[in-house]
Amino acid sequence: MGALLVFSSLTVASHVGPYAVEFMDRPFVGLGERDIVNSHCIVDARVARLYRDELVGLLGNAKSTLEIEATETAKNLLSFTHYIEHLVESKVRRGDRLVAVGGGIIQDITCFLAATLLRGLDWYFYPTTLLAQADSCIGSKSSINVGKYKNLLGTYTPPRRVFISPTVLKTLDVHDRRSGIGEMLKVHIIDGPASFQKIAADYDRLFSDDDCLATYIRRSLEIKKGIVEEDEFDRGLRNIMNYGHSFGHAIEAATDFRVPHGIAVTMGMDLANFLSFRTGGIPSMVYSSMHAILKKNYHGFEATPIPIEEFFDALGKDKKNVGSRLRLILPDELAKVRAVELEATPEFRDLCIIFLRSMRAAT
Numbered sequence: 001m002g003a004l005l006v007f008s009s010l011t012v013a014s015h016v017g018p019y020a021v022e023f024m025d026r027p028f029v030g031l032g033e034r035d036i037v038n039s040h041c042i043v044d045a046r047v048a049r050l051y052r053d054e055l056v057g058l059l060g061n062a063k064s065t066l067e068i069e070a071t072e073t074a075k076n077l078l079s080f081t082h083y084i085e086h087l088v089e090s091k092v093r094r095g096d097r098l099v100a101v102g103g104g105i106i107q108d109i110t111c112f113l114a115a116t117l118l119r120g121l122d123w124y125f126y127p128t129t130l131l132a133q134a135d136s137c138i139g140s141k142s143s144i145n146v147g148k149y150k151n152l153l154g155t156y157t158p159p160r161r162v163f164i165s166p167t168v169l170k171t172l173d174v175h176d177r178r179s180g181i182g183e184m185l186k187v188h189i190i191d192g193p194a195s196f197q198k199i200a201a202d203y204d205r206l207f208s209d210d211d212c213l214a215t216y217i218r219r220s221l222e223i224k225k226g227i228v229e230e231d232e233f234d235r236g237l238r239n240i241m242n243y244g245h246s247f248g249h250a251i252e253a254a255t256d257f258r259v260p261h262g263i264a265v266t267m268g269m270d271l272a273n274f275l276s277f278r279t280g281g282i283p284s285m286v287y288s289s290m291h292a293i294l295k296k297n298y299h300g301f302e303a304t305p306i307p308i309e310e311f312f313d314a315l316g317k318d319k320k321n322v323g324s325r326l327r328l329i330l331p332d333e334l335a336k337v338r339a340v341e342l343e344a345t346p347e348f349r350d351l352c353i354i355f356l357r358s359m360r361a362a363t
């Protein structure tokens with residue numbers, strides 16, 4: 001990447017006070033010496049290998065470092081004994097901080113530890129994936145897998161500070177970039193048709209123009225900030241951020257996580273739109289224009305087999321369901337997304353099956 005656009009910081013209000021998201025032109029800087037010496041760094045092992053030199057200042061002076069391979073198993077409850085033993089053996093104290101360096105998986109692990117270990121520690125975040133920079137780094141949530149159930153345990157524990165340097169995105173695999181773009185498309189669709197059309201028109205530039213990407217990272221966070229500041233605890237307005245997620249989580253679970261999170265969410269948004277379109281919701285033209293971009297974003301994963309019964313089983317166990325009813329976020333006739341509750345009737349199942357089969361057939 002060349003000289004990159006750097007933005008002024010963004011302040012996000014939370015139930016424990018405001019925190020700043022700072023945009024940096026170099027990676028892994030921003031924390032003062034006093035913070036670093038009292039820090040336990042929890043680092044994505046791949047990032048540690050790729051950025052050994054850039055991480056010297058942080059990891060070389062921290063109280064301890066724990067490297068973790070970023071897999072869904074790593075954020076399973078069963079893996080936590082090892083992390084806790086490491087921190088206790090590293091003499092973690094109540095005044096110490098945790099520092100997450102990585103994507104959403106490292107964030108979820110660190111945030112959950114910060115919420116629970118010694119009844120609460122402060123944590124800082126250096127997000128290194130597009131998904132984490134453009135979406136998950138704000139909003140306070142930690143989400144941990146239990147057994148085969150995704151994101152079942154969780155807390156609302158905002159970081160104290162977030163440092164974003166898009167320079168580290170140059171080493172991301174293309175499917176991880178598209179995974180992040182999936183969440184960026186989501187917030188732009190939620191923001192309304194004009195926002196979606198803008199990012200859809202710039203879709204190809206998100207892969208080739210660093211300033212364009214940085215601008216959309218910032219814009220995505222601004223949109224999300226407006227929502228999480230109004231409803232941090234997901235009791236009303238914030239539910240719409242789950243657009244594409246019930247289906248996306250079911251796809252992730254049914255495919256044993258072979259489809260990356262944001263790609264599965266992209267498929268989930270396309271399925272939500274399809275259901276809306278086929279039941280008198282969004283008009284055909286709007287459906288088609290969104291379908292074109294969403295399909296482009298999940299391209300390459302359409303052929304992943306999605307076992308139907310596993311898909312419905314996971315959908316039925318979604319934590320947002322109410323009694324026997326599924327709680328889904330679907331676009332209405334004006335393409336405005338809203339929560340609906342419905343039974344998984346045979347008609348509903350048939351439409352899901354038609355969509356999943358047609359997605360596979362299109363490869």
Ligand SMILES: NC(=O)c1ccc[n+]([C@@H]2O[C@H](COP(=O)([O-])OP(=O)(O)OC[C@H]3O[C@@H](n4cnc5c(N)ncnc54)[C@H](O)[C@@H]3O)[C@@H](O)[C@H]2O)c1
Nearest residue numbers: 046070103104105128129131132136141142168171172261
């Ligand atoms: N807590 C939340 O608010 C929240 C929100 C959205 C998603 N999530 C969770 O986040 C997880 C997905 O996170 P993610 O998409 O950020 O990816 P990730 O953490 O799963 O990482 C994806 C891959 O990218 C690699 N990687 C990370 N940074 C890199 C870099 N700079 N260069 C090269 N490789 C790099 C990792 O090693 C890994 O192989 C899911 O478990 C999802 O449920 C949490």
